[in-house]
Amino acid sequence: MKRTFSALALAVLASADGLPAQAGYRFGSCHSGSHAEYAELSIRSVYVTMRDGVRIALDLSLPANRGATQRFPAILSFTRYGRAASPKMRRFGEFLAAHGYASVRVDERGTGASFGRWRAIWSPESIQDAGAVVDWVIAQPWSTGLVGATGISYDGTTAELLAVTNHPAVRAIVPQFNDFDTYTFAFPGGIHLDSLVRQWSEHVHRLDQNTATGSPAKPVDADRDGRLLQQAVRDHATNTRVYPSLEGTIYRDDRSPANGLSLDDFSVHSYRAEIEKSRVPIYAWASWLDAETPDGLLMRFRTFSNPQRAVLGPWSHGGLYHASQYQPVETAVDPELLVQWMEIVCFFENYLKGRRNQLSQTGLAYYTMGEEEWKTTSVWPPRGSTTERWFFGAANTLSRTASTAATGADEYAVGFEATTGTSNRWHTNVAGGDIAYPDRVLQDRLLLTYTSAPLDSDLEITGHPVVTLYVTSTATDGAFFVYLEDVAPTGEVIYVTEGQLRAIHRKVSGDPPPYRQLVPNHSFKRKDGMPLVPGQVTTLSFGLYPTSVLVKRGHRLRVAIAGYDRDTFARIPAAGTPTIKVHRNRIHRSWIELPVIARK
Numbered sequence: 362m363k364r365t366f367s368a369l370a371l372a373v374l375a376s377a378d379g380l381p382a383q384a385g386y387r388f389g390s391c392h393s394g395s396h397a398e399y400a401e402l403s404i405r406s407v408y409v410t411m412r413d414g415v416r417i418a419l420d421l422s423l424p425a426n427r428g429a430t431q432r433f434p435a436i437l438s439f440t441r442y443g444r445a446a447s448p449k450m451r452r453f454g455e456f457l458a459a460h461g462y463a464s465v466r467v468d469e470r471g472t473g474a475s476f477g478r479w480r481a482i483w484s485p486e487s488i489q490d491a492g493a494v495v496d497w498v499i500a501q502p503w504s505t506g507l508v509g510a511t512g513i514s515y516d517g518t519t520a521e522l523l524a525v526t527n528h529p530a531v532r533a534i535v536p537q538f539n540d541f542d543t544y545t546f547a548f549p550g551g552i553h554l555d556s557l558v559r560q561w562s563e564h565v566h567r568l569d570q571n572t573a574t575g576s577p578a579k580p581v582d583a584d585r586d587g588r589l590l591q592q593a594v595r596d597h598a599t600n601t602r603v604y605p606s607l608e609g610t611i612y613r614d615d616r617s618p619a620n621g622l623s624l625d626d627f628s629v630h631s632y633r634a635e636i637e638k639s640r641v642p643i644y645a646w647a648s649w650l651d652a653e654t655p656d657g658l659l660m661r662f663r664t665f666s667n668p669q670r671a672v673l674g675p676w677s678h679g680g681l682y683h684a685s686q687y688q689p690v691e692t693a694v695d696p697e698l699l700v701q702w703m704e705i706v707c708f709f710e711n712y713l714k715g716r717r718n719q720l721s722q723t724g725l726a727y728y729t730m731g732e733e734e735w736k737t738t739s740v741w742p743p744r745g746s747t748t749e750r751w752f753f754g755a756a757n758t759l760s761r762t763a764s765t766a767a768t769g770a771d772e773y774a775v776g777f778e779a780t781t782g783t784s785n786r787w788h789t790n791v792a793g794g795d796i797a798y799p800d801r802v803l804q805d806r807l808l809l810t811y812t813s814a815p816l817d818s819d820l821e822i823t824g825h826p827v828v829t830l831y832v833t834s835t836a837t838d839g840a841f842f843v844y845l846e847d848v849a850p851t852g853e854v855i856y857v858t859e860g861q862l863r864a865i866h867r868k869v870s871g872d873p874p875p876y877r878q879l880v881p882n883h884s885f886k887r888k889d890g891m892p893l894v895p896g897q898v899t900t901l902s903f904g905l906y907p908t909s910v911l912v913k914r915g916h917r918l919r920v921a922i923a924g925y926d927r928d929t930f931a932r933i934p935a936a937g938t939p940t941i942k943v944h945r946n947r948i949h950r951s952w953i954e955l956p957v958i959a960r961k
Contacts, residue, residue, distance in 0.1 A: 388672060388726045388735040389696035391707040391719050397459040399424030406581045408589075409497045411470075411477075411490050418474035418581050418593075419494065420444050422454045422464040423503060434507040434713035435463040435498045439491055439519035441482075443473045443568060445579040449681075449698075450513075456702050462709070463503060467494055469519065471600050472569065473578045476593045479569070479600040481620045482543070483518055483627040491519065492526035499530045507713045511535035511705060513679050514790070517646075518629060524639040524667075525632045531639065533712035535705050537646040538678050541657025542875070544613045544624040544885060549653055550861035550903065551611070551885050552840045553931035560791050562604035569597040611865075613885040629657075630875050633665065642668040644708045644720070648676040649730065649858075650684045652790040655907050656825075659741055662725060664876040670708065670720060673727040673909070679793035685730040686855050687910075690797050695728075729821065731847075731911035742824045742879070745958055751813065751918065752952045753945040759811040759918055759953075769946040773809040775839070775924030775939050777932065780804065781856070786906075787929045798856035801846060805854055805921050809943060812848060813918040820918075823909040824956030825879045828860065828920070829902040831949035836939035837892040839864045839924055840931075841901055845953070846919040847912050854919065857912075860905030861926075863933060865890045867901050880904025898949060920953050 403425040408416040423433065436457050438450065444466040445451065454464035470487050471479025480486065499506045508530045510520035517539030523531055540546040547558055567573040571594045580590040606619035616623050625631050645661060647654035655673055662671050675685040676694065680701055683692040710716040724739045738744070752763045757771070781804070782788075784797040828843045841862050847855040862883070868891050870884040881902045883889075893899060912918065922943065925932060945951050 388674070388728070389700035389704055391704060398461050399426055399459050401425035402455055402458045406579065407583070408581050409494060411493050415470060415477040415490075416475065416593075417467060417470060417490055417494065418444065418579075419465055419467040420454075420579075422458045422466075424458050424461065427503075431503070432505040433461055433463045433503055434505045434509065434709070435465050436709060436713075437465045437467065437491075437494065437498070437508060437510045437520070437523065438512045438516055439467045439469050439487070439494075439510075439523075440512065440516045441469050441472050441479070441519075441565060441568075442515070443576050443578055444468045446576040449679075453702060457706070460706050462713070463498070465494070465498060467491075468578075471597055474580055474584070474590050474593050476596050478596060481601055481622055481627055482515070482603070483522055487519070488522050488525050491523050492528050495523070495526070495528045495530050505713075506530055507532050509533040509535070509709050509713050511537065512539070513537045514539060514793075521629055521636070521643070522632065524641040524643075525635040527635065527639045531641055533642050533644070533709055535644045535646070535708060538648065538651055538654050538680070539629075539657070540652075540654065541629045541661055542653075543628040545653050545656070547607065547624060548610070548885070550840075551863035551866035551883070552861055552933060553607075553610075554787060554929065555931040556929055557787050557791055558607065559604045562602055564791075566600075566602055569600045570594065612887040612890065614887055625875075630660070630664070633876070637666045640667060642670075642708075642712055644670040644672075644705070646672050646674070646680070648674050648678070648680070648684065649728070649906075649908050650686075650786045650789075650796050651676065651678045652786055653906065654678075654790075659907055660876040660878065662741055663879075669723055671725045672704075673725070675728045675730055677793055677796050678789040681793055682795040684789075684796035685728075685733065686798055686857070687731045688733065690795065727823075727909055729823065729909040729911055731913065732821070742956060743958060746824055746956050747959070749955045749957050750952050751920075751955060752950055753811045753920070753943065755945070757809075757811050759813040759920060763950050763952075764946050766946050767948070770942045770944040771809055772940055772942050773922065773924075775941065776807040777925045777938070778927060779807045779923045779925055780927040781844075781859075781929065783928050785929065786859075801844075801854040801856055801921070802852060805846070805919070807923070808844075809922040811920045815850070815915050815917055816912060817914065819914050819960055820912045821910070821958040821960060822857070822912065822955050823958050825907045826858065826860070826905040826956065827880055827902065827954045828905065828952070829900065829954075830922075830951045831898055831900055831944040833896055833898050833942045833944075834864070834893050834939050835895050835941075836934050836937065837895065838934055839893065839939050839941065840933040842923040842926055843905060843953075844921040844923070845905060845908075846921055847910070848917040848919050850915050857910050858906045858908040860903055861930075862901055862903040864893050864899075864901065867891060867899065867903075869902060878904075898944060
């Protein structure tokens with residue numbers, strides 16, 4: 362099949378070639394001299410047979426006006442959502458082909474038009490399939506024998522796991538907005554992300570049945586009557602359904618009766634040895650406000666020995682929307698999608714075409730919200746980072762001065778109407794929608810809050826805040842949500858970040874963590890489970906998700922504590938209304954530690 366680019370794609374390509382060079386660093390300023398060389402695209406859709414006979418469907422996009430002897434590196438993407446379902450990814454494939462790459466988009470085993478059974482997310486057999494697809498790619502007459510991989514979200518993890526194969530042809534990967542630790546995605550702080558997991562599970566089940574609205578599976582070219590697609594869909598009837606498979610899961614090491622696997626069995630961090638052995642350069646992307654993805658990006662950056670670049674932006678899931686809570690909702694994404702694509706092309710230019718540019722260097726780019734500026738660092742935390750401890754005090758105050766009172770505590774009957782809404786960091790992770798936290802002044806009336814005096818100077822918070830609570834409860838378990846907020850002089854309450862912990866997971870483990878952390882190490886394993894003793898003071902110490910914000914002079918800091926997020930998480934306990942007490946005296950001092958960067 363041959364086609365010319367759409368008007369949108371042509372506009373993208375034309376503007377890509379005219380982007381000006383920038384003095385100094387600005388994210389998205391790398392262009393590597395690359396330009397759109399090809400104006401037409403040819404697409405073939407074929408089956409490739411795996412070692413066990415299962416046929417895997419893929420689309421191959423190549424420049425149509427290429428010379429007979431020209432060879433191209435390939436960029437692969439393995440998806441669970443249908444290889445032709447996403448208009449954005451189709452346009453990105455066109456963009457890659459125009460810049461002299463073969464774009465190969467693959468239906469994962471047991472999905473789309475591929476045969477077989479989908480047993481679990483990122484299963485070992487799917488990783489083996491990916492290696493077999495690489496074998497097929499490098500055997501093609503158009504191939505240079507070099508391969509990269511990229512993808513967003515689920516597809517970002519499949520791209521990252523291609524490194525596990527240690528295939529010598531795989532030279533670079535760009536995982537975007539993906540999950541590094543599957544347990545902490547599905548159970549942030551050990552609390553089931555119930556509504557999101559349920560939505561995702563039902564969506565992919567409809568995809569497997571080929572009944573999802575607007576997302577029909579695409580047959581391969583040879584399947585003119587659709588019979589092969591029908592056979593493949595019949596294979597999918599026994600696919601594992603994710604939400605039911607997690608029923609009864611509480612701990613990291615719980616195994617699903619559906620497939621005998623724990624969530625760690627298909628987490629990226631569990632493949633550390635194989636990924637490090639590959640030495641494949643990684644360019645990872647995440648957003649400060651996209652579920653738990655910023656945490657995973659920083660843990661990978663600090664842990665894996667592979668050459669790494671990374672970027673933490675102010676985006677929705679997938680990078681389509683500007684999500685800085687200090688900017689109007691309609692603010693244009695920074696940088697625009699086109700520039701994001703050029704960043705990826707620049708990275709691949711280094712490793713697949715040997716054209717060196719600034720993206721051959723390691724390091725982390727990050728965006729400071731409130732200041733609305735991009736910055737770079739070679740280490741994390743950034744040099745110059747220090748920690749300030751802010752204490753909870755009488756009359757719901759927050760200050761750098763610890764209480765000297767012998768007694769002092771605040772009671773809070775958990776409000777089960779509390780919510781962060783349905784446009785929050787968790788809901789964007791389902792479909793990539795915009796993130797919009799409304800003014801939290803009304804929600805804070807449902808919570809237990811501690812607020813500082815107006816700041817006498819600007820305060821940059823960059824890194825992982827850590828909260829330590831001394832609490833009692835009337836229940837044997839509970840969910841503790843802690844929000845860091847910025848209270849403007851107008852009274853508007855701006856969401857900054859959050860963290861949560863299920864009380865039974867509160868033990869700080871002395872075992873080595875699975876990756877290099879900057880927060881207390883909770884194993885989330887069954888052996889460390891600890892029910893609360895009603896009325897007994899206990900310590901909860903846990904991290905909030907990392908952020909980078911500039912809180913301006915005259916603004917106030919606020920810590921807000923909740924026991925539920927109605928539209929997002931499971932209710933713990935399932936019945937009853939616990940009352941908690943947060944202690945704030947010289948014996949039991951509750952506080953939050955803020956990672957700060959001194960302002961020049």
